[in-house]
Amino acid sequence: MDKPIITFTTDFAVQSHEIGIMESVVLEINPKAHVIHLMHGLPDFNLSYAARVMETACYIPNGYHVCVVDPGVGTKRKPIIIETVKGNFLIGPDNGVLIPATRFLGGIKKAVEITNKKYMKHPVSNIFHGRDIFAPAAAYLSKKIKIGSFGRNLDIKELAKAPYEEAEIKNSKIDAKIISINKFGSFHINVAHKIWDKFDVRLGTMVSLSFNGQSLNVAYAKTFGDVEKGKPLIMKDEFGRVEVALNQDSFAGKYQIKIGDNILIRRLLK
Amino acid sequence: MDKPIITFTTDFAVQSHEIGIMESVVLEINPKAHVIHLMHGLPDFNLSYAARVMETACYIPNGYHVCVVDPGVGTKRKPIIIETVKGNFLIGPDNGVLIPATRFLGGIKKAVEITNKKYMKHPVSNIFHGRDIFAPAAAYLSKKIKIGSFGRNLDIKELAKAPYEEAEIKNSKIDAKIISINKFGSFHINVAHKIWDKFDVRLGTMVSLSFNGQSLNVAYAKTFGDVEKGKPLIMKDEFGRVEVALNQDSFAGKYQIKIGDNILIRRLLK
Amino acid sequence: MDKPIITFTTDFAVQSHEIGIMESVVLEINPKAHVIHLMHGLPDFNLSYAARVMETACYIPNGYHVCVVDPGVGTKRKPIIIETVKGNFLIGPDNGVLIPATRFLGGIKKAVEITNKKYMKHPVSNIFHGRDIFAPAAAYLSKKIKIGSFGRNLDIKELAKAPYEEAEIKNSKIDAKIISINKFGSFHINVAHKIWDKFDVRLGTMVSLSFNGQSLNVAYAKTFGDVEKGKPLIMKDEFGRVEVALNQDSFAGKYQIKIGDNILIRRLLK
Numbered sequence: 172m173d174k175p176i177i178t179f180t181t182d183f184a185v186q187s188h189e190i191g192i193m194e195s196v197v198l199e200i201n202p203k204a205h206v207i208h209l210m211h212g213l214p215d216f217n218l219s220y221a222a223r224v225m226e227t228a229c230y231i232p233n234g235y236h237v238c239v240v241d242p243g244v245g246t247k248r249k250p251i252i253i254e255t256v257k258g259n260f261l262i263g264p265d266n267g268v269l270i271p272a273t274r275f276l277g278g279i280k281k282a283v284e285i286t287n288k289k290y291m292k293h294p295v296s297n298i299f300h301g302r303d304i305f306a307p308a309a310a311y312l313s314k315k316i317k318i319g320s321f322g323r324n325l326d327i328k329e330l331a332k333a334p335y336e337e338a339e340i341k342n343s344k345i346d347a348k349i350i351s352i353n354k355f356g357s358f359h360i361n362v363a364h365k366i367w368d369k370f371d372v373r374l375g376t377m378v379s380l381s382f383n384g385q386s387l388n389v390a391y392a393k394t395f396g397d398v399e400k401g402k403p404l405i406m407k408d409e410f411g412r413v414e415v416a417l418n419q420d421s422f423a424g425k426y427q428i429k430i431g432d433n434i435l436i437r438r439l440l441k
Numbered sequence: 442m443d444k445p446i447i448t449f450t451t452d453f454a455v456q457s458h459e460i461g462i463m464e465s466v467v468l469e470i471n472p473k474a475h476v477i478h479l480m481h482g483l484p485d486f487n488l489s490y491a492a493r494v495m496e497t498a499c500y501i502p503n504g505y506h507v508c509v510v511d512p513g514v515g516t517k518r519k520p521i522i523i524e525t526v527k528g529n530f531l532i533g534p535d536n537g538v539l540i541p542a543t544r545f546l547g548g549i550k551k552a553v554e555i556t557n558k559k560y561m562k563h564p565v566s567n568i569f570h571g572r573d574i575f576a577p578a579a580a581y582l583s584k585k586i587k588i589g590s591f592g593r594n595l596d597i598k599e600l601a602k603a604p605y606e607e608a609e610i611k612n613s614k615i616d617a618k619i620i621s622i623n624k625f626g627s628f629h630i631n632v633a634h635k636i637w638d639k640f641d642v643r644l645g646t647m648v649s650l651s652f653n654g655q656s657l658n659v660a661y662a663k664t665f666g667d668v669e670k671g672k673p674l675i676m677k678d679e680f681g682r683v684e685v686a687l688n689q690d691s692f693a694g695k696y697q698i699k700i701g702d703n704i705l706i707r708r709l710l711k
Numbered sequence: 712m713d714k715p716i717i718t719f720t721t722d723f724a725v726q727s728h729e730i731g732i733m734e735s736v737v738l739e740i741n742p743k744a745h746v747i748h749l750m751h752g753l754p755d756f757n758l759s760y761a762a763r764v765m766e767t768a769c770y771i772p773n774g775y776h777v778c779v780v781d782p783g784v785g786t787k788r789k790p791i792i793i794e795t796v797k798g799n800f801l802i803g804p805d806n807g808v809l810i811p812a813t814r815f816l817g818g819i820k821k822a823v824e825i826t827n828k829k830y831m832k833h834p835v836s837n838i839f840h841g842r843d844i845f846a847p848a849a850a851y852l853s854k855k856i857k858i859g860s861f862g863r864n865l866d867i868k869e870l871a872k873a874p875y876e877e878a879e880i881k882n883s884k885i886d887a888k889i890i891s892i893n894k895f896g897s898f899h900i901n902v903a904h905k906i907w908d909k910f911d912v913r914l915g916t917m918v919s920l921s922f923n924g925q926s927l928n929v930a931y932a933k934t935f936g937d938v939e940k941g942k943p944l945i946m947k948d949e950f951g952r953v954e955v956a957l958n959q960d961s962f963a964g965k966y967q968i969k970i971g972d973n974i975l976i977r978r979l980l981k
Contacts, residue, residue: 174472176465180458182894183894184894185752186455186725187894188720188764188950191749191750192770192771195718195771195774205468207465208461209461210456211456212455212456212894215894215895216959227458227462230462230572242935242958244935245935245937246934246937297933297934298946299949302949353454394568395514396513397515409566409573443742446738455726456725478726478731479728479731480726480727481725498728501732502739624722624723624724624727624755625755664785664838665782665838666782666785667786676838679836679838684838688782
C-alpha cells in the first residue's frame with residue numbers, strides 16, 4: 172500500500188499537543204504514512220469505550236491502529252503489538268483494550284511484546300509510551316518491519332483480558348452491558364449483529380429493556396426517524412453492534428445511563 | 442487540481458471515530474484527496490450553525506464540502522449534491538443545511554439526488570449516510586466523476602428550505618436572527634457585509650440592539666480591542682457576516698443568547 | 712525537507728471552521744506542507760497555557776509553529792516571526808506567547824515584524840490574522856522564503872515579555888507557577904528538568920507542596936502507577952517540565968488549582 176493509514180485512539184484531550192506530537196513522530200519515521208485521528212477525548216482511563224472505538228477500526232482495510240488509554244504506563248504492563256487474522260495491526264498497552272477489536276478482525280494471529288529499543292523514540296518517557304513506543308511501532312510496521320523484530324512472542328493466554336465479553340442469548344434473554352455512550356446520548360452494547368439476528372425480533376415490534384431498576388419497552392427500528400421525536404428505539408448500528416437511542420434526544424441523559432451498566436433485553440409476548 | 446480538498450462538517454463529537462472512518466473512506470476512493478475537518482462537535486441537529494459553517498467553506502477554492510447534520514438519516518429525506526455557480530460541490534442531506542452556502546458561492550447551478558449505488562459504500566447503513574453516501578460522493582466527485590452520474594436532477598424548488606433567510610433593511614431597521622455562537626460567546630447574524638454596508642453606520646458610532654426583551658447600545662468597531670475589555674461591539678466578521686461580541690468576554694454567556702433568537706438593529710440618532 | 716510540518720496552536724474551538732480554513736490557506740500556498748493541529752480549544756486568551764504548548768513544539772524538528780491566542784488582534788500589537796537558534800520558526804502575535812518556546816530551542820536568532828503584504832492573504836481581516844497573516848507566513852517560510860522578506864528586524868528587547876519566567880532554586884526552595892492543566896487534572900509548572908535535577912530530590916522520597924493556603928506532601932516518582940490510585944505525585948514530565956498529578960484522578964479538581972497559581976516546593980527533612 173502506497174499510503175498506509177495509522178490511526179490514533181486516546182483519552183487525551185481532543186486536539187491536544189500529545190497527539191499532535193505523536194503525529195509528527197509517525198511522519199518523521201514514515202513520511203508516506205497518513206495519520207487518522209480515530210478518536211480522542213475518551214473518558215479518562217475508560218478501557219471499555221476505547222475498546223469499542225478500536226473495534227470500528229476494522230472498517231479501515233490494512234490499517235495500523237494505536238490505542239493510548241494507558242493508566243499503567245511506565246509500570247510492568249507490557250507494550251504490545253497484535254497482528255489479526257485479517258492483517259491489521261493493533262498497538263497499545265497490554266490492558267485488554269485491544270482484544271475486542273480482534274473479534275471483528277478474524278482473531279489474533281500473533282502477539283509480541285515491544286522490547287526492541289531500535290524501534291522506539293529516545294529518550295523513552297516513563298509516562299508517554301504513545302509518543303515513544305506505540306507511535307514509532309506503528310510507523311515502523313507501516314514500513315513493513317516484521318512484527319517479530321519488535322520483541323518476543325506472547326502466548327494469547329498471557330494477554331490481559333478484554334474490558335467486556337460478547338453477550339449471548341440465554342433463556343430467550345440477552346444480559347448485556349453498555350460499552351460506550353456517544354455525544355448524542357445514544358449507547359452501544361456488547362451485542363454483535365449476528366447475535367441480534369439470532370435473537371430474531373421482528374422490525375417494528377417492541378422489546379423490553381431493564382436497567383438500573385427501570386424497565387422500558389422500545390421499538391426495534393431501522394433508524395431514528397422510524398419513531399416519533401423523543402421516543403426510544405433499539406437498532407443495529409453502523410459498526411456491528413446494537414444501539415439504543417431516543418430520536419433527536421439523549422437516552423443516556425434522560426435515564427442516567429453510565430458505561431458499564433447492565434441491561435437486560437427481553438422479547439415481548441405478542 | 443492535484444490535491445483536491447474535501448471538507449467535513451458534522452454534529453458528531455470532535456475527533457470521534459465516525460469522522461475518522463469517513464476520512465478513511467475518502468482515502469480509499471481517492472488517495473490524492475486531502476480531508477479538512479472543517480467543523481465537528483456542532484450542537485446536536487442544529488441546522489442553523491451547520492449552515493453557517495458551510496458558508497465559510499467558500500473560502501476554499503474548488504472544494505468538495507460534506508455536511509452531516511442529519512436527524513432524518515434513513516428516512517425519506519434525500520441525499521443530495523449541489524453544484525454552485527462558482528464551481529464548488531456541497532454534499533449532504535436535503536434538509537436545507539446546504540442552501541445558505543450557495544448564496545456565497547454564486548447560487549445553485551445544478552442539484553441531484555444521490556441514488557446511484559455504484560458510488561456508495563456497501564452495505565449502506567440506515568443511520569450513517571456520512572460514511573456510506575456523502576463521503577464516497579465527495580471522493581468520487583473529486584476524481585471528476587460527473588454530478589449527473591449520481592442520480593436524477595432536482596428542481597431547485599423541490600429542495601428543502603434553508604434554516605434562515607437573509608435579513609434585509611426595512612424602515613431603517615434590520616430584523617435579524619442569531620445563526621451561530623462560537624466558543625468565545627460571540628455570535629453571528631444573518632446579515633451579510635453588503636447589507637451592513639448599505640445600513641451605513643459610521644465606524645465608532647453606536648447602534649441599538651434589542652433581543653430577548655433587553656436593549657443595548659454597542660459600538661460599531663473594526664476589532665475587539667477597539668472597545669474596553671468587557672465592553673460590547675458589533676463588527677464585520679472575517680467570513681462575510683456581522684458579529685456581536687464582548688472584548689475578551691462572552692456576550693452569549695452574559696446575555697443568555699441562543700441560536701435562533703431574534704435581534705433588532707437600529708441606528709441611534711446623533 | 713520534502714514535507715515541511717506546520718503546526719497550529721489556538722484558543723479556537725477544537726475542530727472549528729477557523730482552523731479548518733487556516734489549513735486550507737496553507738495548502739493553497741504550499742501543497743507539500745503538512746499541517747499538524749498541535750492544540751486547539753485552549754482556555755480563551757490564556758497566554759500561559761498556549762506558551763507551554765508552543766514549548767512542546769520543539770519535539771518537531773524543523774517545524775513552522777503558528778500560535779493564534781491573540782486578544783489584541785487588529786490593534787497595534789505586531790504580527791511577528793521568531794527564528795530560533797535550533798532553526799525552528801515561531802509565528803504569531805507579539806504578546807509574549809512565543810517566548811518560552813525559544814528557551815527550549817536554543818534562544819532567539821532573529822525576530823521580524825510581518826509587514827510585507829505580498830505574503831498575506833487579502834483582504835486582511837481585522838479580527839483573524841491567523842488566516843490572513845500567520846498561516847500564510849508559515850506556508851511561505853516552509854517554501855523557503857527568507858525571514859528577512861517579511862518585514863523589518865525587531866530588537867529582542869522590543870518583544871513583549873513572556874507570560875512566565877523560569878523558576879529557580881532559592882534558599883533550597885522553588886517558588887514556581889502553574890502554567891498549564893491538562894484534561895486529566897494534572898498540571899505543569901515553570902520548572903525545567905535541569906532545575907529539578909539540581910534540586911536533587913531522591914526518587915521515592917517526599918517533597919512538600921504549598922499552594923492556595925494548603926500544604927501537601929507528595930512522592931517524587933517516575934510515573935503515575937508508582938503511587939497508589941488516587942495518591943499525589945510529582946515527576947519529570949515528557950516535555951521538559953515538572954508535573955504534579957494524582958494517579959488516575961484529578962489533582963486540579965480535588966485541590967481547585969488554576970493556571971497562574973503559585974506553588975512553593977520544599978524538600979522534607981529526612
